Amino acid sequence: MTKIEFRNVYFRYHEDQNWIIEALNFTIEPGENVAIIGHNGSGKSTIAKLMMGLVYPQKGAIFVDGQRVTEDHIWEIRQKIGMVFQNPETQFVGTTVRDxxxxxxxxxxxxxxxxxxxxxxxLIDVGMDDYTLHEPHHLSGGQKQRVAIAGVMATEPDIVILDEATSMLDPIGRQEIAKVISRIIKQRRMTTVSITHDVKEVMQADRVIILKGGELYQCLTPRQLLAGEYDWDYLGLTKPFVLSVKEEFEKYGYQFEHTPLNHEELIDALWTYYSKT
Ligand SMILES: Nc1ncnc2c1ncn2[C@@H]1O[C@H](COP(=O)(O)OP(=O)(O)O)[C@@H](O)[C@H]1O
Ligand SMILES: [Mg+2]
Structure with a gap:
């Protein structure tokens, strides 16, 4: 049984709108970590809302754990899903971190x-156990996002949806939170959908879904994404650093057996090359 399935889904917010989501088909398997990417307005957040049953498709069907997402089952389905949004401010309800x-x-x-x-x-998992009685509104952006993540993880969801959860943070904060998230996800073996513009997060995914105007443009592995000739700006991503380095080396005649996925692989490839020459 698949964790999440979109079966020929069509959706628009108003009748006089064009389809925002059009003929969309994909499946996410249990335990998989899937990144969804695409330029602004391509329908990523709408997909997250459809998964949670915050909106319903006009045509087609969505299944979570084999159960169709309809108003009848929505409470049951929402119990299985935790969602972290872009802006932690909108997620706070308690007067203290603990509440x-x-x-x-x-x-x-x-x-x-x-x-x-x-x-x-x-709170220990996200490194915020010293802040139990603090007021959420007085925390820094990164700390707020950590608390929001703790709130979601505490419910022990089967599925976590991260909708640009790190995009408000500075690069260092972003990297830290991404590490916290990926550690928890691995520990707890959750199925994860990361909607992101952060290329590092994309490279950690098992699979990448590229959206284009509400349709599935492509579904591939991070390695295939790196090997393809993509317009990174168009995808809303910064070109990966390892790819730029690889291209620089190629200008000097260096040949790579495959595109390195991360710094470790890049360094390995360079070592192999130099030990051969
Ligand atoms: N509540 C809404 N009412 C009408 N149109 C909306 C609403 N929310 C989003 N849209 C439109 O749906 C399209 C997809 O939006 P969204 O899913 O937020 O894209 P993304 O998250 O990829 O940036 C955009 O054209 C946006 O203007
Ligand atoms: Mg969005």
Whole structure:
């Protein structure tokens, strides 16, 4: 059984609009980490809203864990999904960090004793356990996003959707949060959908879905993405650093057996080359 399936989905917000999502088909398998990329307005956030049942398709069907996303099942489905948005401000409800993380658990009827445990564990996971009684609004952007992530992780969702969850942060903060997220995801074996413009996050995914005007343009592995001739600007991504370095080396006659996916592979390739010459 697939975790998430879009079957020929059409969606628009208003009847006088063109289709925002058009004939969209894809599946995400249990435990997979899929990145969704595409330029602004290509329909990425709309897909996240469709998965959560915040909006419903006019044609086609969406399945989560084999269950069709309809108004009848929506509460059951939402229990399985945790979503982290771009702007943590909009996600706070509690007056303290602890209350805020507790909110999602109270909603799900988690017993008191277990709640205390989960809140503690999640705040430790994101490195915010020293801030339990702080007011969320007085935290920095990165700290707020950490608390928002703890709130989602505490509910122990099967599926996590990250909609540009790190895009408001500075590059260092972004890298830190991305590390926190990827560690938790691996530990807890969650199915993950990362909507992102961060090329490093894309390279960590198992698969990449490229959207173009609400349609699936391509579905490929990060390695295939790197090997292809893509217009990185158009995809809304910064060209990966390893790719620029590779191209510089090629100008001097260096030949790579395959495109390095990350710094480690780039360094390996260079070592292999120099030990041969
Ligand atoms: N609430 C809404 N009402 C009408 N149109 C919307 C609404 N939200 C988004 N759109 C339109 O839907 C398209 C896709 O938006 P969105 O899913 O937010 O794209 P992305 O997240 O890829 O930037 C855009 O053209 C946007 O203007
Ligand atoms: Mg968006």
């Amino acid at each position: 805020d993380v507790a909110f999602g658990l109270e909603n799900r009827g988690v017993p008191r004793v277990e709640m205390v445990d989960r809140i503690k564990k999640s």
